Amino acid sequence: MAGRGPFVHDTRMPKTLMQALVCEGLSQDFSRVNLRDVPIPEPGPGEVRVKVDAASLNFPDLLMLKGAYQFKPEPPFTVGMDLSGVVDSVGQGVRLAPGARVAGGAKTGAFATYAICPEANLQLVPDTMPAPLAAAYPAAYTTAHVALIARGRLQSYETLLVHGASGGVGMAAMDVGRLLGARVIATTGSPEKRETLSRAGANEVIVLGQSPGDAFREQVKALTSGRGADVIFDPVGGDVFDESTRCIAFDGRLLVVGFAGGRIASVNTNMPLIKGFSVVGVRAGEYGRQFPERGRAIRDEIWRWAAEGRTRPTVFAELPLDHWRDAFELMRDRRLVGKVVLRP
Numbered sequence: 001m002a003g004r005g006p007f008v009h010d011t012r013m014p015k016t017l018m019q020a021l022v023c024e025g026l027s028q029d030f031s032r033v034n035l036r037d038v039p040i041p042e043p044g045p046g047e048v049r050v051k052v053d054a055a056s057l058n059f060p061d062l063l064m065l066k067g068a069y070q071f072k073p074e075p076p077f078t079v080g081m082d083l084s085g086v087v088d089s090v091g092q093g094v095r096l097a098p099g100a101r102v103a104g105g106a107k108t109g110a111f112a113t114y115a116i117c118p119e120a121n122l123q124l125v126p127d128t129m130p131a132p133l134a135a136a137y138p139a140a141y142t143t144a145h146v147a148l149i150a151r152g153r154l155q156s157y158e159t160l161l162v163h164g165a166s167g168g169v170g171m172a173a174m175d176v177g178r179l180l181g182a183r184v185i186a187t188t189g190s191p192e193k194r195e196t197l198s199r200a201g202a203n204e205v206i207v208l209g210q211s212p213g214d215a216f217r218e219q220v221k222a223l224t225s226g227r228g229a230d231v232i233f234d235p236v237g238g239d240v241f242d243e244s245t246r247c248i249a250f251d252g253r254l255l256v257v258g259f260a261g262g263r264i265a266s267v268n269t270n271m272p273l274i275k276g277f278s279v280v281g282v283r284a285g286e287y288g289r290q291f292p293e294r295g296r297a298i299r300d301e302i303w304r305w306a307a308e309g310r311t312r313p314t315v316f317a318e319l320p321l322d323h324w325r326d327a328f329e330l331m332r333d334r335r336l337v338g339k340v341v342l343r344p
Helices: 059-066 131-135 138-151 168-179 191-199 216-223 238-244 270-275 284-290 292-307 321-332
Strands: 017-023 033-039 047-056 082-090 101-105 114-118 122-124 159-162 183-188 204-207 229-234 248-256 278-281 315-320 339-343
Touching: 017 321, 033 321, 047 101, 047 131, 059 321, 082 114, 082 131, 101 114, 101 131, 101 138, 122 292, 131 315, 131 339, 138 168, 138 229, 138 248, 138 284, 138 292, 159 168, 168 183, 168 229, 183 191, 183 216, 191 204, 204 216, 216 238, 229 238, 238 248, 248 270, 284 292, 315 321, 321 339
Parallel strands: 159 183, 159 229, 183 204, 229 248, 248 278, 315 339
Antiparallel strands: 017 033, 047 082, 047 114, 047 339, 082 101, 101 122
């Protein structure tokens, strides 16, 4: 069974130890990642120890294992950004009380029995929201909010083109675009995902590779009466970015969210000049650190949406923590639609 090996949880394990998924060195695969027994951490001032009920996988988690993400933790470190669970213990100056249901996280540490998080990174979870959905929510919806509202200025009368739409952050972008009243066009590389994306809120779905030369620009222009998309959400980069510059509307905003395609694209500056579009970088975490008050307002708003039932993340699979390799391979091979969640 994938990932089980010699690290099966032992109920006789001393109370001072817990299970954690540890990156012990950088590699291009998962060969330096192992499930280990490690000491249960203690919260410091302003910190909360959370007993983890669920933790969701994000693409940056995989990039960190290679040292290919902008944040580069020094091994060994516990993998995982997003979690939900129950407050177990608190440090000095913390207002949250033990027993509170929370979600959020830190840059690392979520794939463990217990995790330490700054109190400022945590939100109370609505009573109606199960732990897996709460764990799937923070990074994806924060990114979608910062990208589409703070950076993209998406309006209800505009067209939003979402690349990588079947991933967790792509699904969140579609959900937020729908909430804002925009027309949503999704792209995917898999015909099998078309129906799921339509059910998730896409007005139209373009399957890449189904037209000559993979020229999705022609399909986008046909769907928009030649105008092009007003806002393009691009976590893929590479050829997808190149093609996006050819189907963006005048005064459009091309949002650079990531480079899941592997190649970092570039653009000749005459193109945004002549076509009148902007290339806009999106770093949701850094946006919140640079503008703390705006970051708090964004977190408050996305969780208010969740409490009101206006948004809902898509969880593709829930797996036990010792099946972590299966979860990582689902994301690496792009076989999921939405998020995959690990449960300690």
